[in-house]
Amino acid sequence: MTESFDTVVVGAGWFGLAAAKAYKQVHPNANIAVLEAAESCGGTWSNNRLYPGLKSNNMVGTYEFPDFPMSEEKYGVKPNNHIPGAVLHRYLTDFAKEFGFFDRIQFNTAVNLVEKNGEKGWSLTVTTPEGSRKVDTAKLILATGLTSTPNMPTYRGSENFEAPFFHAKDFCKEAPTLKNVKRATVVGGAKSAYDVCYAMVQQGAEVDLIVRPNGHGPVWIAPAFVTPLKKRLDQILNVRFMSWMSPCPWGGEDGYPGIRRFLHNTALGRFIVRSFWKVLSNDVTTAINYENNAELKKLKPWNSAFWIGSGLSILNYDTSFFDLVREGKIRVHIDNIDHLEPRKVVLVGGETIESDVLVASTGWKKESTIKFAGLGEEQLGLPGTVAEKKALAEKADAEVLRDFPILKDQPKLAFVPKEADPLRYYRFIVPYTMIESRNLAFAGMISCVSTATVAAIQGHWIAAFMGEQLDRAPKSGQEVIDEIMLHTQWGKWRYPSGYGASLPDFVFEGVPYTNLLMKDLGLKTHRKPGLFAELTSPYLPPDFAGLMEEWKQAHEKNAAADGDLKGAPAVAAAAAASS
Incomplete structure (x- = not known):
């Protein structure tokens, strides 16, 4: 028999859970189901993906939903500590139970x-x-996120390797079988590669870390406390005045467009911006002291932190990761793998590495793996011919470089990005072709450093959008297209060393992005007690607590007899008018 629901959420990670909670609150009479491929809640933090020593990059206080505090009494994580993976799994499961939809999740x-x-x-x-x-x-x-499908490399001779060869996603499953491994090889330069290296050394292995010379290079990884004032990195990324230092086309949504124009459209302003990023970058590299060791120097990031995007990570290990490199327990190779032999990894440069296991920390396919059918020629993209879309992209490029001249000076990359259309969704959520029908949205198809807050507000926006309850709408379909092109082309220029060319990549852009969605919802964006706090105090999840109640109270006069809230005309009206 075919099951039938009013609304289905696909995915039970941060964004899927937030969307389910918000939809249930906005549409209390809807018959909802959550479909999850894993056997438990959590997405990245589901039970089957927890491996030894796994912790969050964020420290406690920045990685929790606004309406569900991660209290020390209940979860045992002390202030200024990173959150163990097992705690995050329990927390996300508790969240679904607290808001009454855990029994609506269909696992596996x-x-x-x-x-x-x-x-x-x-x-x-x-x-x-x-x-x-x-x-x-x-x-x-659809809230399947960006870490669902491994990007698994293929190597000549892998069938003859005679040792385990798997993606880091399966490290949890494989970890118990690796306790006696003495020689491990890890491929990748991202934080997950460092995590696997660290875990294997803790289990008694020596590790060879292979970083491709034609990739993004070693991850930008910083101490938890940075700047001369030693502030928490996971907090300062959400300080409003610091967000001004990032060129961003929706930045003016924070209420300070004039200051942003000064910083990005004047020579003095750009000098201030460059100085800010230089200080931030130098603070990190000086703290780690890459230059004092030949092996450690190989892990020094190849480009400025300005260009790196949300790949920026935080050191969250119990002991020094870099000391393991200095001591020779982790050996670094900047090379490609040529082929595999029985228990040997052979590099293009000719070096042969003895290995009892090969772990590919090679990232994820940054796209939804779900196949669509019956949507017509345009599918989930923008309308128009190839030539028309190219013209729109060129127009958007010109606007980006006009408003943010600093982006003209692009870094020299070690690789040539593959030409591909980025995800082109309105507000990074809704495909243009689905705006009128209001029956499809993507949650979490962004890479950001303020996951929990963005997930909560995106979920609220989606629930309101699908019920035609947004307070702010564009004036025409063309306005929607122009915004989609501007925002998505901006990513290519802003984060070439990150994911910007293919999907939304946020660091300091998270606060103005939440403001963008909140204004659509008619919600107050400046939530601090005074101007000084507004500009200098980081926006943390508790600052957004009670948004749903605020929104309901503001819209209760429009409450319909069926229990759903009816607000101002949605974006659909504009798209329909131009169709």
Whole structure:
């Protein structure tokens, strides 16, 4: 039998859980289901992905939902400490239970295909341990995120390796079998590669870390406390005045467009911006002291932190990771793998590495793996011919470089990015072709450093959008297209050493992005007690507590008899007018 729901959320990570909570609160009478491919809540923090020593980059206080504090009494994490993976898994599970939708989550249920179901919405083909079945839904929220499908490399001779070879995603599953491993090889330069290296050394292995010379290079990784004032990095990234130092087309949503124009459109302003980033970068590299050791120097980031995006990470190990490099327990190779032999990894440069295990910390496919059918020629992209889209992109490029001249001086990359269209969604959430129908949205198709807050506000925005309850709407479909192009082309220029060319990548852009969505919802964006605090005090999850109640109170006069709230015309009106 085909199951039928009013709304289906796909994914039970941060963004899926936030969307389910918000939708249930905005539409209390809706029949909701959450479909999750794993056997438990959490996404990255689901039980099957927890490996020894795994902790959050963020410290406690910045990695929690606004309406569900991670109290020390309940979760045992002391102030200024990183959060163990097992605690995050329990916290996210508790969140679903607290807000009354845990029993609506169907675990071990993977969505493979999404098809249009006439005027009724969507028909999903899902796979479970019992087999395949159909699920129908009027509205669909896809929150599969960006860390669902491993980007697994292939190497010549891998069939003859005669030792375990797997992606870091499976490190939890494989870890118990690796206790006697003496020689481990890890491929990758991101934080997950460092995590695997550290864990293997703690288990008694010596590790060879291979970083591709034609990739992004070693991760920008910083101490938890930075700047001469020794402030928490995970907090200062959400300080409003510091967000001014990042060129951002929606930055003016924070209420200070004049200051931003000065900083990015005048020579003196750009000098201030460059100085800020130089101080921030030098503070990190000086603290780690890459230059005092030949092996450690190989891990020095290749480009300024200005260009790196949300790949910026925080040192969260119990002991010094870099001391393991200095001591020779982690050996660094800047090279590519040529081929594999029995228990040997052979590099292009000719070096042969003896290895009892090969772990690929090679990232994720930054796209939804769910297949769509029956959407017509335009699918989930923008309308128009190739030439028309190219013209729109060129127009947006010109606008980005006019408003932010600092982005003209692009870094010299060690690799040539693959030409591909980025995700082009309105507000980074809704495909243009779905704006009028209001029955499809993507949650969490962004990479950011303020996950919990952005997830909560995105979820609220989606719930209101699908009910035609947003307070602010564009005036035309063309305005929507122009915004989509401007915002997505900006990413290519802003974060070439990150994910900017393919998807939204936020660091200091998170605060103005939440302000953008909150203004659509008619919510107050300046939430601090005074101007000084507004500009210098970091925006943390508790600052956004009670948003749903505020929104309901402001809209209660429009409450409909069915229990759903009806607000101002949604974005759909503009898109429909231009269709």
